[in-house]
Amino acid sequence: MIQTIYIEKEIIDHPRVEQLLARFKSAEKIVCDHYGEIFNRKAQNFRFQKKNPALILAKKHKGYVLPSPDAYGIGGDKNYYFSHMMNCIYDCRYCFLQGMYRSANYVLFVNYEDTHNEIRRIANEHPDKICHFFSGYDCDSLALEPVTQFVENTLPLFDELANAWIELRTKSTQVRSLLDRPVVKNCVVAFSLSPDNIVKNLEDKTPSLQKRIEAMKKLQDKGWALGLRFDPLIYSDNYQQSYSEMFQQVFDAISSDKVHSISLGNFRMPEKFFKNMIKLYPDEKMFAGPLLEKDGMTSYPDHLEYEMMSFCEQKILDFIPAERFFPCH
Ligand code: SF4
Numbered sequence: 418m419i420q421t422i423y424i425e426k427e428i429i430d431h432p433r434v435e436q437l438l439a440r441f442k443s444a445e446k447i448v449c450d451h452y453g454e455i456f457n458r459k460a461q462n463f464r465f466q467k468k469n470p471a472l473i474l475a476k477k478h479k480g481y482v483l484p485s486p487d488a489y490g491i492g493g494d495k496n497y498y499f500s501h502m503m504n505c506i507y508d509c510r511y512c513f514l515q516g517m518y519r520s521a522n523y524v525l526f527v528n529y530e531d532t533h534n535e536i537r538r539i540a541n542e543h544p545d546k547i548c549h550f551f552s553g554y555d556c557d558s559l560a561l562e563p564v565t566q567f568v569e570n571t572l573p574l575f576d577e578l579a580n581a582w583i584e585l586r587t588k589s590t591q592v593r594s595l596l597d598r599p600v601v602k603n604c605v606v607a608f609s610l611s612p613d614n615i616v617k618n619l620e621d622k623t624p625s626l627q628k629r630i631e632a633m634k635k636l637q638d639k640g641w642a643l644g645l646r647f648d649p650l651i652y653s654d655n656y657q658q659s660y661s662e663m664f665q666q667v668f669d670a671i672s673s674d675k676v677h678s679i680s681l682g683n684f685r686m687p688e689k690f691f692k693n694m695i696k697l698y699p700d701e702k703m704f705a706g707p708l709l710e711k712d713g714m715t716s717y718p719d720h721l722e723y724e725m726m727s728f729c730e731q732k733i734l735d736f737i738p739a740e741r742f743f744p745c746h
Contacts, residue, residue: 421445421471423455423522428476433527437474440564444472451475456503456520464697466521467508477526481535485551491605491644491678491743493549493582497539499532501525501567502556507588508621510701511649514555516690523556525565533574540581553586559606560589569594572601579603584644588623590632600640605677607644608633610667612659615651619703626663630670637671647733648682648745650725652707652717657728664732673736681729682745683722684708691715 422444428434429448438446449455452475485496503524504514515521526532540548552558552571562568568585575583582603595606611619613626624632637643645667653659686694688710695704708715716722730744 419444419472420469421447423447423449423452423471423473425452425475426450428474428527431474431476431527433529434474437472437525437527437564441472449473452524456518456522456524458519461519462697463515463518463521467515470504471522473522473524475524475526476528477531481532482539482550485549488745489551491549491584491680492547492741494546495539495543495548496551497536497548498551498554499536500553500555501529501532501565502561504555505557506560507557507623509623510619510621510694510698510703511651511684511686513686513690515697516686516693523561525561529567529570533571536574536581537578540578544580546580548581549584550581551584551586553584557587557589558585559587559591562589562591562594566594569598572598572604575601575603586644586646588620588629590624590628592632592636595641596635596639602642605642605644606633606636607646607678609646609648610663611647611651612656612663614653614659619651626666630667633667634670637675642677643671643675644677645679647729648680649684650681650729651684651703652721652725656725660729661732664729664736668736676737676741678741678743679733679737680743680745681726681733683717683726685714685716688713688715 419441422438422441424434424446426448452473455473482497482499485498490496503518504521536550559568575581582605584605584607586607586609588609608629610626610629616623616626633643698704707718707721709718726744733742
């Protein structure tokens with residue numbers, strides 16, 4: 418799968434690098450000074466590179482954990498996000514990563530412990546607050562877990578921290594490592610879900626809705642807390658029917674009583690990223706409308722956002738109480 422691996426000189430002897438190189442024995446290895454030389458090069462084509470991304474092994478030096486935007490949260494007092502990777506094995510047409518980055522190569526920051534130390538520092542700095550840490554902003558939290566083992570290395574930290582929760586945001590069915598280990602009570606495995614027609618048309622390479630539901634059910638049966646993330650809502654002529662069917666399909670399979678939280682959010686994208694995405698996929702129907710630009714963001718018109726959010730909110734509240742529902746306005 419990986420044919421080329423770039424390695425920053427500084428971490429060439431890191432044990433995690435040695436393990437990864439042993440795993441991809443036949444890949445071409447190229448040593449570099451800094452991942453940015455490869456990742457930020459001009460004149461790269463994200464769409465073309467997505468067909469065969471290289472892996473770049475790097476060290477993160479700052480920005481290990483960042484405060485989340487105010488509008489985002491699932492009931493914690495303080496919210497933060499972090500990523501151990503940049504880019505993703507999936508290829509969702511609405512993904513902001515393709516508008517934000519020049520390169521589709523995967524960057525894996527191997528110094529996990531620096532992120533762990535920062536999480537520990539923040540949690541200890543706020544002993545009377547519940548701190549939520551969201552994983553998977555620049556990547557999918559679980560999709561490459563068999564290769565990165567980031568989650569396996571990170572969960573023990575949350576056993577130690579009484580006031581900290583971790584959210585693992587994913588579309589993946591790579592849940593074997595979670596099923597094989599004891600449940601971490603303060604971990605939410607949060608699945609991003611979309612109706613089947615959207616998965617088929619806009620979420621290339623991702624597991625089907627049914628496969629995600631099966632993975633969720635296995636986790637729930639084992640005692641893991643589940644999050645359901647209906648974000649971004651995507652408009653289509655029959656969105657009411659397709660979203661209604663999806664909610665029914667999900668709640669027929671899993672126990673709503675034990676769902677930790679549900680969030681809901683509309684499609685929205687910084688205008689600059691959106692323009693880059695149109696250049697990559699000029700024929701993509703989703704980009705044709707009904708979207709508009711407002712205050713530097715591309716989104717659906719207000720009335721449509723309101724209509725879709727209200728419709729889905731009403732449906733969701735048939736299944737769970739309002740205190741576990743977190744719409745992102
Ligand atoms: S799963 Fe998430 S990170 Fe990966 S391509 Fe889709 S939207 Fe982007």
